[in-house]
Amino acid sequence: MSIKKAHIIGINGSPHKNGLVAKLLMEVLEAARENGAETQLVHLYDLSIIHEQGLYSEDPEKEVPANMPEDGITKIYPDLIRADGLVLATPVYWANMSGVMKDFIDHLTALENDNFKLEGKVAAFIAASKENEGGMEMAAISMVAALTQMGVLIPPWGIMWAPGGSITAKEGHPKWANEDASHVGKTMVRLINLFKKNKVSWY
Numbered sequence: 279m280s281i282k283k284a285h286i287i288g289i290n291g292s293p294h295k296n297g298l299v300a301k302l303l304m305e306v307l308e309a310a311r312e313n314g315a316e317t318q319l320v321h322l323y324d325l326s327i328i329h330e331q332g333l334y335s336e337d338p339e340k341e342v343p344a345n346m347p348e349d350g351i352t353k354i355y356p357d358l359i360r361a362d363g364l365v366l367a368t369p370v371y372w373a374n375m376s377g378v379m380k381d382f383i384d385h386l387t388a389l390e391n392d393n394f395k396l397e398g399k400v401a402a403f404i405a406a407s408k409e410n411e412g413g414m415e416m417a418a419i420s421m422v423a424a425l426t427q428m429g430v431l432i433p434p435w436g437i438m439w440a441p442g443g444s445i446t447a448k449e450g451h452p453k454w455a456n457e458d459a460s461h462v463g464k465t466m467v468r469l470i471n472l473f474k475k476n477k478v479s480w481y
């Protein structure tokens with residue numbers, strides 16, 4: 279019996295569609311396609327976003343998709359639910375993720391809080407800066423801290439923080455970052471296919 283193609287969504291948290299972050303993200307997605315996945319790319323800066331309304335803080339039962347004010351991120355909830363894998367990619371903004379990436383993660387609260395809709399999905403993380411002014415690890419790990427509580431699985435090499443290739447930012451990523459990116463695309467698909475064949479209940 280053939281298994282359905284792995285579906286992986288890349289989330290670009292940079293305003294630049296062809297910048298350092300987007301390039302690394304696209305390399306992960308390309309490797310995933312080469313390994314048989316279907317991919318989708320979302321540029322958060324293209325979406326209109328309403329900031330998190332804090333329904334959870336009023337009453338945890340309120341924070342579910344049906345109660346969220348409709349915006350560009352709630353519109354892609356069905357895609358996020360259907361996806362087998364997510365790649366969150368952010369530039370380093372003041373030693374952390376970009377504001378839109380934080381908005382995106384806050385919006386995932388409604389999915390997590392609605393019976394762990396993200397549980398068992400495979401997720402990888404990219405934080406990059408061409409200027410190397412500090413904070414790459416913090417940006418990457420901040421995304422991981424939230425998503426791991428939502429029940430995602432991280433594949434080998436799946437947390438990437440990548441400095442640019444030079445201080446003048448002309449050369450792009452160093453070779454190892456590009457190699458890591460293609461490994462991550464492959465390991466994501468392998469892990470997803472493994473779990474498609476062997477259904478696991480995590481909770």
Ligand SMILES: Cc1cc2nc3c(=O)[nH]c(=O)nc-3n(C[C@H](O)[C@H](O)[C@H](O)COP(=O)(O)O)c2cc1C
Nearest residue numbers: 292297298299369370371372373407408410411412
């Ligand atoms: C508001 C802002 C804050 C930034 N803060 C940091 C920082 O703390 N550390 C760092 O290394 N780079 C920082 N940068 C540089 C970006 O991370 C860097 O230019 C990155 O390569 C941009 O990625 P992109 O070209 O894909 O958008 C900052 C840039 C901006 C616009």
